[in-house]
Amino acid sequence: MFGAVVVGIGIAGSMRIRDLLNPLQSSPSESLKLIGFVSRRKLDQFNNAKQIELDEALKSKDIDAAFICTDNQNHEESVRHFLEVGKHVLVEYPMALSAEAAYDLWRLAEQKGKVLHVEHIELLTEQYKQLKKEVQGKKLVEGVLHFTGGHLDENLSGFPSFSGIARLSWLVDLFGDLIVTSATREEQKELNYSKLTAHFLTAENRPLTWVEERAPGMKRDKHIHFSFTTGILDTLPSSSRASVGLFMQDQNLFAKKLLGQVTREELLAEKQRILKCIDLAEEIKKKCEH
Ligand SMILES: NC(=O)C1=CN([C@@H]2O[C@H](COP(=O)(O)OP(=O)(O)OC[C@H]3O[C@@H](n4cnc5c(N)ncnc54)[C@H](O)[C@@H]3O)[C@@H](O)[C@H]2O)C=CC1
Ligand SMILES: C=CC1=C(C)/C(=C/c2[nH]c(/C=C3N=C(/C=C4\NC(=O)C(C)=C4C=C)C(C)=C\3CCC(=O)O)c(CCC(=O)O)c2C)NC1=O
Numbered sequence: 001m002f003g004a005v006v007v008g009i010g011i012a013g014s015m016r017i018r019d020l021l022n023p024l025q026s027s028p029s030e031s032l033k034l035i036g037f038v039s040r041r042k043l044d045q046f047n048n049a050k051q052i053e054l055d056e057a058l059k060s061k062d063i064d065a066a067f068i069c070t071d072n073q074n075h076e077e078s079v080r081h082f083l084e085v086g087k088h089v090l091v092e093y094p095m096a097l098s099a100e101a102a103y104d105l106w107r108l109a110e111q112k113g114k115v116l117h118v119e120h121i122e123l124l125t126e127q128y129k130q131l132k133k134e135v136q137g138k139k140l141v142e143g144v145l146h147f148t149g150g151h152l153d154e155n156l157s158g159f160p161s162f163s164g165i166a167r168l169s170w171l172v173d174l175f176g177d178l179i180v181t182s183a184t185r186e187e188q189k190e191l192n193y194s195k196l197t198a199h200f201l202t203a204e205n206r207p208l209t210w211v212e213e214r215a216p217g218m219k220r221d222k223h224i225h226f227s228f229t230t231g232i233l234d235t236l237p238s239s240s241r242a243s244v245g246l247f248m249q250d251q252n253l254f255a256k257k258l259l260g261q262v263t264r265e266e267l268l269a270e271k272q273r274i275l276k277c278i279d280l281a282e283e284i285k286k287k288c289e290h
Contacts, residue, residue: 002088002258003062006037007054007078008070009046012092012119013037015247016067017049024248028255035062058085065115065258068092071156072163076101079116083108088115090254093122094165095274097158099282102275117254118274121246122166123173130237131224135174138228140202145171146211149220151192160185160196161284164212167222168277171210175202180280183287192216198284 006016017037023029036052037043043051057063058081066082068075068091076096082089083105095118096102109116122128147167157163161183172178178200186195196212226233242249256262 001033002031002064002255003035003060004032004065004067005035005052005057005060005063006049006067006069007039007057008068008074009037009039009041009043010069010071012247013039013067013069014046015245016069016251017047019245019248019251020067021047021049024244024252027252028259028261029248029251031255031259032065032251035060054081058082058087064088065090065254072097072158073156076105079105080108083112083114083116086112086114088117088258090117090119090251092119093169094118094158094162094278094281096278097162099275099278102278106271106275115254115257117257119247119250120166120169120274121250122169124242124246124249125239126242127237127239128170130239131170132174134233134237135226138230140175140204140206140208141227141229142207143175143226144209144211144224146213146223146225147221148213148218150218151194151214151216154194159281159285159288160194160212160214161198161281161288162278164196164210165277165281167210167212168280169273171200171208172273172277172280175206175208177203177276178208178280180283180287181207183284185288196284196288198287200280 004020006013020032020034034049036050037046038052038054038057065088068078070078072094075091079089079091145167152163181199181201183198193215198210200208224236
């Protein structure tokens with residue numbers, strides 16, 4: 001059994017507590033046991049889970065793993081604290097808000113011999129799995145991925161190429177290695193309007209564009225326009241809900257890693273994908289700031 005603590009009780013943290021208390025039957029998640037949660041608010045009890053102080057969680061011999069579900073801005077610090085005291089860590093994406101911090105945290109995890117797992121539920125949705133099937137084997141001519149969503153506080157969420165890393169993760173998982181050719185950022189501060197546009201080239205020199213647009217009240221949505229040599233794909237597959245919740249799927253993956261049931265090759269491929277996306281996010285940020 002691995003004792004677990006959840007840090008940060010917002011949308012993601014609440015779902016983590018729910019899933020830790022109700023693991024999927026006969027799945028690796030049954031090897032995780034919720035010991036308590038850490039929150040800055042005084043909550044005492046949450047779904048029968050017990051609130052504990054951060055210091056206590058870091059010291060506790062009953063806790064083997066921490067689920068970091070705080071705002072992006074806090075990820076680096078929390079991940080570092082728990083790795084330093086020899087705990088395994090699951091962190092919600094993005095793992096950090098700079099490439100330097102991300103590489104540093106992986107090094108620390110390896111030094112300590114602990115699992116560092118970054119949640120990427122955007123790759124686990126039925127819609128994405130279907131999209132991946134539709135794209136597989138096709139040759140890209142050019143493509144656009146346009147995301148819209150509500151306003152995010154950048155002090156908490158970080159630069160949009162990091163808070164929007166799930167879109168980068170789609171593009172890299174679909175089309176392989178990318179290089180950033182240019183990136184711009186448009187902002188109307190008084191309206192909390194923000195639009196990031198990044199241009200890439202694939203390894204086959206095909207152009208890809210990512211737009212991340214946010215404003216108060218803007219609907220959370222994604223649009224694609226992918227031209228292939230065989231035709232155009234401009235609607236995302238409609239998809240049913242996964243029979244196993246996304247956070248539960250992710251928790252199973254983490255538990256499998258703790259149990260040593262994931263091969264070195266798989267671990268390495270995942271780490272490389274995550275760092276590749278973080279590198280792109282960093283590169284986009286730099287280009288926008290120039
Ligand atoms: N909501 C979702 O569907 C998904 C969220 N995520 C990621 O999960 C993380 C959290 O997102 P949400 O739950 O949506 O945000 P949220 O704003 O609902 O929750 C964040 C919580 O962390 C708490 N917090 C911040 N700093 C803290 C600290 N130092 N100690 C203890 N608690 C602290 C905040 O008070 C808040 O309750 C983000 O990194 C986000 O990118 C990832 C995938 C999906
Ligand atoms: C209803 C308000 C709502 C909020 C505040 C919300 C927040 C939210 N959803 C996210 C991703 C995500 N959120 C979901 C799914 C959900 N997330 C949910 O909170 C719910 C209810 C679902 C279920 C449909 C998925 C699948 C992702 C991964 C990125 C994606 O594919 O869009 C993220 C991570 C950053 C990002 O990728 O943009 C945040 C902060 N999502 C919401 O839907």
